[in-house]
Amino acid sequence: MQRSFACLNDKRMPAHFLIAMLELAEQYRVEPESLLRGSQLFLDDLAFPEAQVAPEQALYVLKKLKRELADQPQLAMELGQRIASGHGHVLFDLWRYAPNLNEALAAWARSQNHIETLLQLNVQRHQGEIYIRLTESASLSTQQRSVFELALSACRLLLKEQLGAQTWLKVELPWAQPSHNFHYPVYLGEHIEFNAPRCAIILSEQVLYQPFKEASVLRFAQTKRAVRLHRQASCLLQAHLRRLIRRRLSDPWNLDITARSLGMSPATLKRRLKQDGTNFKLLVDEVKGQEALHLMALNQWNNSQLASNMAFSDEHSFRRAFKRWTGAVPSAFRCN
Amino acid sequence: MTRLFPNQKQHVVSLSITLFAGVLLTLLAFIIGDLEPMSAIDWMDFVGEAAATIMAAIWFVLLMLCRPRGWVTILLLIGSGTYWLTTWLDLLDELLAYPPDNRLLAWLESLPAPISMFLLTWGLVVWFSEQQAVNRQLKQREHFHREHSLIDPVTQLYSLRYLLVQLSREALLHDKREQPLSMVMVDIDGFAHYNRIHGPRQGDQALNEVAAALEVALRDTDLACRYTSDRFVVLLPDTPPHEVSVFSQLMEDCCNSALKGKLKVTTVQLTRQKEEPEQALFERLNQLLVSAKRSQSQTEVA
Known part of the structure; x- marks a missing residue:
């Protein structure tokens, strides 16, 4: 569609x-x-x-x-x-x-x-x-x-x-x-x-x-x-993407495939996101960061569970990403 | 006389001196001079001089009414007083004929005039610069009020910010003197619901009614402020717990009767413990309010 x-x-x-x-x-x-x-x-x-x-x-x-x-x-x-x-x-x-x-x-x-x-x-x-x-x-x-x-x-x-x-x-x-x-x-x-x-x-x-x-x-x-x-012919691109990513966290999100599934060229997707002052990588990272914190607190998941659920290659890269999102290692958040 | 010039006894003195001098001069003029025959009086001149005298007297009195005491006022009063005296002598001059060899009254008539004018002018110049200083200060104060929004725009009560400033000061004093400092919090029940049904304008009206009722119930030393939304806080210095509950009840009754049954308020009160920080006071008040509302709803259910 x-x-x-x-x-x-x-x-x-x-x-x-x-x-x-x-x-x-x-x-x-x-x-x-x-x-x-x-x-x-x-x-x-x-x-x-x-x-x-x-x-x-x-x-x-x-x-x-x-x-x-x-x-x-x-x-x-x-x-x-x-x-x-x-x-x-x-x-x-x-x-x-x-x-x-x-x-x-x-x-x-x-x-x-x-x-x-x-x-x-x-x-x-x-x-x-x-x-x-x-x-x-x-x-x-x-x-x-x-x-x-x-x-x-x-x-x-x-x-x-x-x-x-x-x-x-x-x-x-x-x-x-x-x-x-x-x-x-x-x-x-x-x-x-x-x-x-x-x-x-x-x-x-x-x-x-x-x-x-x-x-x-x-x-x-x-x-x-x-x-x-009130139905709108169009929907906010960012909002749509955020919903999609949140729904399918374990997918390896990449710009080309996403753009094609939305029916636009990667360059167009890039340009449209730039208009809103963001970019694809940032968007995926933001949503993943929010979800990681939420899921960790909710389910008491450990790093490997989180990593596998969020399409990280291993625990190590998850830890690195976590530090980027929060400025601290996951264990610091667990003891709270 | 003191009622006319409530806190300016100085003015009474200067008024008496001036009147006394006026009487003396009049007597002197009548002793020295003789009444002129009616035909010799220039009535046009007389009317002109009389008007000048009356106006000068009015200036003199007005200055007394509007000026606070101080050296600028003394300058202005001496200036306008002597000016009135010279115009008064001018008027007498129209009615009386002085012997040609006696120059005393002629001098009295003309010599003080420039002096009084000089004093008046000097006084006015200083008054002007004084007023400029006052304006500057007012402007600063207004600026302060605007910048720091010490007044709540809806109810015209003090804002929370002002209350916090006062609270920290009073807390210090009360700790030193070991006096009890109390607070009352007033909350309108179901305000959001009322707002939705009747619109925010009616809601603001209700807030104003509560604010007015609180001001009636306050003592001179108490301070009421709009905390936020539909909550008000009253600071009651030097009030022990058993008295606060009385005041709190009084405020509740006042507010309820002001609202005429449209809405009701809940009040809670507390007395500050020694060295209790402001944040903790507000937390306690909010907690008290929550439990007061809970017990209210339980009694309603029961």
């Missing part, structure tokens, strides 16, 4: 996210116009119901907002809450009206072919727990942490609302605890693990089929149709 692919600066993301950002900015007395300056977007562009923006533009505005309000460390998480408690985003409506978490996650997974998001959700059940792991759809560069914080606080709010405020929920963050940790407990709850091997929300398996508080069969069906109407 021939598919067409898009890059980060194609306008194909619903403007909802960006509008929420501008609204929050206004609350902090930051002019929307000044945030949009340099993004090649104008306020008038956003006034249409089907307005779409490029992921790059959204990230640009987020970066500017963070810089403008550098003394508000909770900004991204506040934005997440705002988006989750606002109306008008089909993806959040999916979560809202689904009969239960299982259906919500399934519908979300299906929607990822239709609606571009900055993040992908990877769901996994393991020893009585559900891991909802967040990974980036495209390199988010300096805004990665903000986007993760935003998504985590939005998801947590939705889950708490649907499953009840007392539901056990743990958040894992792949970065260190800040010296002044005043905001994380408020937005992400009491169970937070810093320096974790992944960015994830972890729930008990029992809630998977617990009925959602706002479940509505008709509205859910309606929203699912609305998602299908």
Whole structure:
């Protein structure tokens, strides 16, 4: 099947996210116009119901907002809450009206072919727990942490609302605890693990089929149709590749074969990835690095198991790669 | 008089001196001179001089009203006071005829005028530079407020940053004096849900109502700030545990009545242990809130 692919600066993301950002900015007395300056977007562009923006533009505005309000460390998480408690985003409506978490996650997974998001959700059940792991759809560069914080606080709010405020929920963050940790407990709850091997929300398996508080069969069906109407002719090349690699970690990924399977020449694939500021090798390496850390912590695998599962020729080259990803040897991570 | 110039007794003194001098001069003028016949008075001149006197008197009083005490004010007051006296003598001159050999009042009329003008001008110049310094300082302060966002833009309460600065200072003082330092945290229940149903504008309105209610419930020494999202923190210096629970309950009642049943708040309180760091205080508050909410939901279920 021939598919067409898009890059980060194609306008194909619903403007909802960006509008929420501008609204929050206004609350902090930051002019929307000044945030949009340099993004090649104008306020008038956003006034249409089907307005779409490029992921790059959204990230640009987020970066500017963070810089403008550098003394508000909770900004991204506040934005997440705002988006989750606002109306008008089909993806959040999916979560809202689904009969239960299982259906919500399934519908979300299906929607990822239709609606571009900055993040992908990877769901996994393991020893009585559900891991909802967040990974980036495209390199988010300096805004990665903000986007993760935003998504985590939005998801947590939705889950708490649907499953009840007392539901056990743990958040894992792949970065260190800040010296002044005043905001994380408020937005992400009491169970937070810093320096974790992944960015994830972890729930008990029992809630998977617990009925959602706002479940509505008709509205859910309606929203699912609305998602299908959003169907894009093309999908983000990076996001697609990341999904493929994650799904088939043990394949020996190489540029020529991948390009042919996508129906384009290796040179084109190279050029398209370069447009997004990345390259094939980097992409494979990034995904493998994330997965290695996650699988190691999850399954307690040893190096040889990891090496054979991730298409490394031997343990030694895996160890070398691991040092490249994390700056430390695998054993250093195991004892944590 | 002291009510008019609340903290400026100095002004009362200068006003009395000036009035006294005015009375003296008037008496002197009447002793030396004789009333002119009505026909000899130039009424146009009289009206002009009278207006000048009244205006000069108004300047004098206005200066007293708006200036704080200080040497610049003294300059301005002496200048405008003597200026008023000379205009007053000018006015009397229109009504009285002085004997031609007596030059005293003519001198009194004309000599102090340039001196008073000089003093006034000098005072105004210094006032100008003083005002520039004040403006510079205000600008700096405004800059500081803007840069460090000490005020929460939604509720106009202090921001967390300001509270942390105050907290570290108070903590030090309280440790030294061995006084109890307490804190109250206020959280709006189901705020996100309310926001979603009624929109963020109504949500902000609710935040403002809580902020206003907190300000009512505060004592002069207490400090309230918007912690983040729907949480507020109040710092209560020199307040032992049994008093905090009273204040905490008071705040809860105030907030609940301000919200008129739309929403409810939960409050938790604690008293700082000696040398407990700020981070730990907030952790404890957040934990207390979690358990308070848990027990609430359990009682609801039961």
